[in-house]
Structure formats: C-alpha cells, structure tokens
Amino acid sequence: MHDISTDEVRTSLRTYFADHPGIAEVRHNRDATDQTGRTAAGFDVAGWRTLSEQVGITGLGTPESWGGLQLPAAHLVAAAEECGATLYPGPVRATLLLSAALVGVDPDAVPTQEREVVESILAGSAVVGTPTGDNTLTYADGRVSGRLGAVTHGAVAHVIVASVSTPQGPALALIHTGDARIERTSVPGVDLVVPLADIAFSDTPALLLTTPADAGVLARHHRLETMLLAAEQVGGAQGCLTGMVEYAKVREQFGQVIGTYQAISHRCAHTAVATAAARALVVAAADAHDADNASAAEQIVLLARAQAADTYSDASSALIQVSGGIGFTWEHDAHLYFRHARATAAIGGTPDQFRDRAVTAGCLDLLTPGAA
Structure with a gap:
C-alpha cells in the first residue's frame, strides 16, 4: 500500500483540471449541433489518456499485481468528487470500479485477450x-x-x-x-x-471476476458503485457552489455587489452547509467500507447517496437563480450541472427510496452511541 493522502489525490486532479477543465469538453459536445466536431465517445479520448498518464487516475484503486497503487475507497471517492466538480465527462466511475474489481484477480490467470484490453484500459487507451x-x-x-x-x-x-x-x-x-x-x-x-x-x-x-454466490464481494462492489456516484454528485454540488460564489462576488446590482444581499449570501451558505454534510456522509461511508464494517458502510452509503442527490439538485437550481437571467441561457454552464444532477439522481432509485432502504438496513442504529 502506498503512503498517499486523499489531499494529494485532490491536489493532483485540481492542478490538472485547472489547465484542462472537464466542462470544456461538455461545452464542445453541447455546441456541436451535428456530428461534425462531436466525439462519439462524448469526451476527449486523447485527454483521457493524458489524465491517466500524468495523474494516474486509472491506477488509483488497481492492485499492485496489475501495476497500480491499490489505494482504499477514501482515495477513490476523493478522485470521483474532483472529477464531478468540473463535470469531467470521461469514464472515471467505471474505470475506478474496474480497478477495484481486479483485487484478488491474478493477471496470469486471465486469458490473453481480456488481459490486454484491461491493460489498455489502465493505460487510458481503452474505455x-x-x-x-x-x-x-x-x-x-x-x-x-x-x-x-x-x-x-x-x-x-x-x-x-x-x-x-x-x-x-x-x-x-x-x-x-x-x-x-x-x-x-x-x-x-x-x-x-x-x-x-x-x-x-x-x-x-x-x-x-468473482466467485458465483459470493454475496459479500458482490455487495462490496455495489457499495463502492453507489459511493462513487454519491461522490460525483457532491463534486457537482461543489462546482455549483463555486460558480455561485464567484458570480456573487463580481456581479453588481443597484450599485452593490449581489453577494452582500442577504438572500444571495444565505443561498450560498445553505448550499455550502448541505454540500459539506453530503461530503461527510460519503467520507464516512468510505471509511466504514475500508474498515470492512459492511453493516455501517451499507447504511451510511445509502444515506450519502440520498443526501448527495438532493444537495446536487438544489445546488444546480441555486446556481441558475443566483446567476440571474444569464443563468437560464443555453450558453451558460448552469444547465449542464442542472441536467447532470437530475439524471444522476434517478439512477437506482429516488433519494426517498434510498433513505427508505437505509432505514430498512438499520441506519437508525447509528444514532446509538458506539453503534458504528
């Protein structure tokens, strides 16, 4: 196991996206009115390869036997969040899931054709x-x-x-x-x-990739899948919050910067608190997952998924409103976040359904001191 902190993962991705913003690729596809200029993949394939080579995102959770770092879930959700903040359209979630699924899989036991395509994925040249x-x-x-x-x-x-x-x-x-x-x-x-x-x-x-009927391994995979999507949603909410604050600091109305108005500052503050709460749940789920506390991880990840979906949806709506008239236009980034928030919120069920599942899984026991 490598001694790499989650902050280092976040910093590496933020540095990369400062020069190669993921949302720029989304804008490109948005503005391509026909197939001219629109990539069939929906993202810059060469850019994905560069991200894999320079930042090593494909190897974060990959076992060392496959040439990766085999970092825990806490690092993977940090990466997913940073990619979500910039609306990066590449295959991050699926690649992180595959890398984690390779744990326990001996490369020498994998047929040559499958091994080569997996190696291509880890190199960023396949999807x-x-x-x-x-x-x-x-x-x-x-x-x-x-x-x-x-x-x-x-x-x-x-x-x-x-x-x-x-x-x-x-x-x-x-x-x-x-x-x-x-x-x-x-x-x-x-x-x-x-x-x-x-x-x-x-x-x-x-x-x-797994032994049939191994319920524990399969449940662990699906928990990570839910966790990564929740992290991406938290990142999206953070991206919306950043856009809100940046606009509120420079836009003037009636001779005043709009960030000084109570309605605007309260909306930004509410979004910041909700985003922090959702992030805390995702981090707690990852910690329980890494500690092999399956019961707590299952309960918390369901709550995290519900909170992240609601927070992202509310934040994307707030971004449109704080941005004023321009926020409702096709050219503005707000609707890209708004669309992604609604689409991801519907995956696997509604937020209320995830909360109901969390209660069924026993999440109320988390209210008892020392229960987790």
Whole structure:
C-alpha cells in the first residue's frame, strides 16, 4: 500500500483540471449541433489518456499485481468528487470500479485477450462502461446473453463490468464488447455529460471476476458503485457552489455587489452547509467500507447517496437563480450541472427510496452511541 493522502489525490486532479477543465469538453459536445466536431465517445479520448498518464487516475484503486497503487475507497471517492466538480465527462466511475474489481484477480490467470484490453484500459487507451439501468444478463459456460440498460459510454466501451446471473448464483463479470454478437443503441436523455447506450448480448464471451454466490464481494462492489456516484454528485454540488460564489462576488446590482444581499449570501451558505454534510456522509461511508464494517458502510452509503442527490439538485437550481437571467441561457454552464444532477439522481432509485432502504438496513442504529 502506498503512503498517499486523499489531499494529494485532490491536489493532483485540481492542478490538472485547472489547465484542462472537464466542462470544456461538455461545452464542445453541447455546441456541436451535428456530428461534425462531436466525439462519439462524448469526451476527449486523447485527454483521457493524458489524465491517466500524468495523474494516474486509472491506477488509483488497481492492485499492485496489475501495476497500480491499490489505494482504499477514501482515495477513490476523493478522485470521483474532483472529477464531478468540473463535470469531467470521461469514464472515471467505471474505470475506478474496474480497478477495484481486479483485487484478488491474478493477471496470469486471465486469458490473453481480456488481459490486454484491461491493460489498455489502465493505460487510458481503452474505455470501460458500467450499467446504470436494467440488467437481465445470464452467464453460462463463459458466455452471457441478455441486456444491459443505460451503460455509461456504452456506444464506445471496449469492455463492460456488470453483475450476471450464473447457475451457481450472482457474480461480477468482465464482458469484452469486441465480439460481433452485441447490439448497441444510444439512449437519448437530458444529460450532456455522460452518454449512455443500451447493449444487447447474444452468447457473448465473458470472464467472471468473482466467485458465483459470493454475496459479500458482490455487495462490496455495489457499495463502492453507489459511493462513487454519491461522490460525483457532491463534486457537482461543489462546482455549483463555486460558480455561485464567484458570480456573487463580481456581479453588481443597484450599485452593490449581489453577494452582500442577504438572500444571495444565505443561498450560498445553505448550499455550502448541505454540500459539506453530503461530503461527510460519503467520507464516512468510505471509511466504514475500508474498515470492512459492511453493516455501517451499507447504511451510511445509502444515506450519502440520498443526501448527495438532493444537495446536487438544489445546488444546480441555486446556481441558475443566483446567476440571474444569464443563468437560464443555453450558453451558460448552469444547465449542464442542472441536467447532470437530475439524471444522476434517478439512477437506482429516488433519494426517498434510498433513505427508505437505509432505514430498512438499520441506519437508525447509528444514532446509538458506539453503534458504528
């Protein structure tokens, strides 16, 4: 394990994005009225490779046996948050999930074709996707059939990491999309940050990454998946807050900087408090996850996901309102955050449904001193 702090991860990404803002790539796709100039991937492929090489984001959670740093979840959520703050459209979430899923997987035991494509992903030259919608995949004898809904970067993903049903029980699988027996269908939506596609599989080769029916490993994977999305939402809320404060410090109305008006300052303060609360829950979930406290991690990550979704949605609305008339325009960045906030809030359920699941999982026990 390497002695790298979460602050170092954040600083590295902030330094990179100061010169290569992710939202600039989102603007590019927004402004491309046709396919001219619009990348099929939805992000700058060369830029993703540079981010992988210079910052090493693809290797943060990757096991040392695969050439990575194998950092804990706390570092991965820090990276996801920083990428969310700048609305970076690259395959960050799916790549971090794959890197963590490789823990315990011996590279020498992986077939050459799959190993090479994984190595390409870790080098930033290939793309991995993960489903955010329906999953009807069944696995038997090294092949999968069925459908995955709303796969991130599904139109160009070289591999997909998804859970599958096997005769022995559920498992996590790596599916190589280079096989001809798949059909991709782009999914239209309001979000201009992460492109999605449905993928249908017919007897497509796949590699199991976990032992079937290992409920603990699979639950751990899905907890991290939920955690990373919540971290991305916290980052988005922080991005909105930064935009609000910067505008409020320079915009004048009736001879006064609007940040001096109580309504504006209170809106910014409310957003700051809500964002800090959501971040604290995500960090607490990561700490419990890293400590192998499965019960507390499950309870807290569900609460974090609900809080992060609500906070991001409220922050994106506040950004539009604080920005005044210009905030409602197509050219302004506010609607990019607004769209992404609403789209991510709907993944896997509503905030209220996540809170209900947290209560069912026993989160009220966290109110008892020493319960966690």
